[in-house]
Amino acid sequence: MSLVFWILAAIAVLGGLAAMLLRSTVHCALALTVAFAGIALLFLNLGAQFAGFVQILVYVGAVAILLVFAILLTRGSEPPTHGVFSTTWLAGLVIAAAVFAVLGSSVLSSQRMLPHESTAPAAPVVEIGQALAGPYILPLEMIAVLLTAALIGAVIIALHEKEGEQ
Numbered sequence: 001m002s003l004v005f006w007i008l009a010a011i012a013v014l015g016g017l018a019a020m021l022l023r024s025t026v027h028c029a030l031a032l033t034v035a036f037a038g039i040a041l042l043f044l045n046l047g048a049q050f051a052g053f054v055q056i057l058v059y060v061g062a063v064a065i066l067l068v069f070a071i072l073l074t075r076g077s078e079p080p081t082h083g084v085f086s087t088t089w090l091a092g093l094v095i096a097a098a099v100f101a102v103l104g105s106s107v108l109s110s111q112r113m114l115p116h117e118s119t120a121p122a123a124p125v126v127e128i129g130q131a132l133a134g135p136y137i138l139p140l141e142m143i144a145v146l147l148t149a150a151l152i153g154a155v156i157i158a159l160h161e162k163e164g165e166q
């Protein structure tokens with residue numbers, strides 16, 4: 001495996017660990033964005049352009065930014081009163097190590113069952129984009145409307161909470 005793969009894997013893993021270990025919800029959301037970006041870059045490095053671009057557009061561009069806005073609009077912008085790291089970081093680290101061990105063992109045991117030669121599927125990004133802009137345009141637009149409605153709802157809820165406090 002190349003050095004670039006290991007660097008990108010380290011970025012994704014460290015972003016996930018930071019999302020799990022940090023106390024501030026804003027910092028956790030930003031660390032989750034770093035982990036999403038690392039996974040997207042891994043997809044692009046492995047030659048899965050569509051999966052990488054969808055990861056960037058959907059997770060980094062929509063979900064993570066929506067999380068940050070929702071946290072900032074509701075209550076998550078206040079600084080932590082205690083330390084930066086969570087008090088349950090050890091339990092989280094043990095659970096993460098157990099999940100990593102299970103996934104690693106399943107990946108290592110599945111290599112024996114894979115065929116030695118495989119052909120890459122012939123689905124370039126252009127064909128997938130034409131399919132999304134053609135017969136699947138309605139579901140794509142419905143998802144955009146749903147995400148917009150969720151953001152507007154978060155703003156309305158945050159405004160009502162701030163009016164009730166004053």
